[in-house]
Amino acid sequence: MYGTRRQRRRSVSRERILAAVRSLLEEGTFHETTVGEVAERAGVSRATLYGHFGSRLALVDAICESFNANPALVALRETDDLDLWLERVVDFWSSEEKVLVQLYGAAAVDPAARNLVERQTRDRYGELRKLLGALGRDDGDALAALAVLSSFETYLELRRRLGSSKRQVAAILQRQARALLAR
Amino acid sequence: MYGTRRQRRRSVSRERILAAVRSLLEEGTFHETTVGEVAERAGVSRATLYGHFGSRLALVDAICESFNANPALVALRETDDLDLWLERVVDFWSSEEKVLVQLYGAAAVDPAARNLVERQTRDRYGELRKLLGALGRDDGDALAALAVLSSFETYLELRRRLGSSKRQVAAILQRQARALLAR
DNA sequence: GCCCACGCGAGACAATTTGTCTAGACTGCG
DNA sequence: CGCAGTCTAGACAAATTGTCTCGCGTGGGC
Numbered sequence: 001m002y003g004t005r006r007q008r009r010r011s012v013s014r015e016r017i018l019a020a021v022r023s024l025l026e027e028g029t030f031h032e033t034t035v036g037e038v039a040e041r042a043g044v045s046r047a048t049l050y051g052h053f054g055s056r057l058a059l060v061d062a063i064c065e066s067f068n069a070n071p072a073l074v075a076l077r078e079t080d081d082l083d084l085w086l087e088r089v090v091d092f093w094s095s096e097e098k099v100l101v102q103l104y105g106a107a108a109v110d111p112a113a114r115n116l117v118e119r120q121t122r123d124r125y126g127e128l129r130k131l132l133g134a135l136g137r138d139d140g141d142a143l144a145a146l147a148v149l150s151s152f153e154t155y156l157e158l159r160r161r162l163g164s165s166k167r168q169v170a171a172i173l174q175r176q177a178r179a180l181l182a183r
Numbered sequence: 184m185y186g187t188r189r190q191r192r193r194s195v196s197r198e199r200i201l202a203a204v205r206s207l208l209e210e211g212t213f214h215e216t217t218v219g220e221v222a223e224r225a226g227v228s229r230a231t232l233y234g235h236f237g238s239r240l241a242l243v244d245a246i247c248e249s250f251n252a253n254p255a256l257v258a259l260r261e262t263d264d265l266d267l268w269l270e271r272v273v274d275f276w277s278s279e280e281k282v283l284v285q286l287y288g289a290a291a292v293d294p295a296a297r298n299l300v301e302r303q304t305r306d307r308y309g310e311l312r313k314l315l316g317a318l319g320r321d322d323g324d325a326l327a328a329l330a331v332l333s334s335f336e337t338y339l340e341l342r343r344r345l346g347s348s349k350r351q352v353a354a355i356l357q358r359q360a361r362a363l364l365a366r
Numbered sequence: 367g368c369c370c371a372c373g374c375g376a377g378a379c380a381a382t383t384t385g386t387c388t389a390g391a392c393t394g395c396g
Numbered sequence: 397c398g399c400a401g402t403c404t405a406g407a408c409a410a411a412t413t414g415t416c417t418c419g420c421g422t423g424g425g426c
Contacts, residue, residue, distance in 0.1 A: 153331075193374095
């Protein structure tokens, strides 16, 4: 254990609040839930919640930042094979699917969510440029094609609408990537 | 002119309100705007606005319904050639790009927007099934590939992130569709 | 032509929600 | 031991939504 008892106690409260937010996001009801109800679910007073997070937006912000610690996201950055990279992209999307649906679906409304989408998209473009460069393909069309292919929206479409499994989605993406890169 | 003067007067108010909502959506600020401010921009009292639309959500609902009259959307349904269909899909997305960004970006928050996305996606799938059927391709993979390709998110990605023109986007989609359908 | 209904504006109103603030209880750090 | 940190309870202002009433003007129907 790290820190004094006080610090631990404090961080327990913080984590309980974040867990409540996360569970509400997963249930798809966070955006209709008041701050008071979030506090109640966390088993914490509203005052405590505001002591940790100054506003409602800060709650979403904290959830977004928590993705930086997601192992699937970390693994992603160290991958230099396109097929493997696509697999790991799928791993990441699926590891946070329910939460990301809510955040991507609120990007026009919530600055924190908008920020997340923006950052993740930029990162993905950077990695794709690197991967394509290694393949000797730095044309914009290939980049565009793969950017769309590896997007959360594409993942979601394949997963939800067509009911494919995680593995199937990865396989579809890999096959399509090959088709799109062939010329 | 149709209807009595009273009816016309009433419908003028209604249209002014919708125009205000639309302009706010295009500016990307609707979701931070109060009903009072919408009324003010429409040059109408808040009471009048509530007389026409019972709630804030009804405003978004009305905008969504207005798409049914969009000529690009009507033309879409009567097209049976895939390349032409893709062109017209792009026409439609681009004809309402700014508004759709806001609506698709609020689908997780706003029931009316969620409804719109759901309906448009379902329609698109139906049309694609028909088009693919005519090509003798009713496998799920082809459907998945084209569904993603013809989505608003894909359009937006190509248009915004890569700065392609409307014509370029259509050309990219057509090329990718050919690549994806080849085997 | 008269009268009423309609469409509108002004504004009051209750109900929610957000974010801030104060007071007080408990406890562990120094 | 005393003080500081963490929490709860609850009051509070401010903003917003949606409903309501009142009064005004005018156009429609008789």
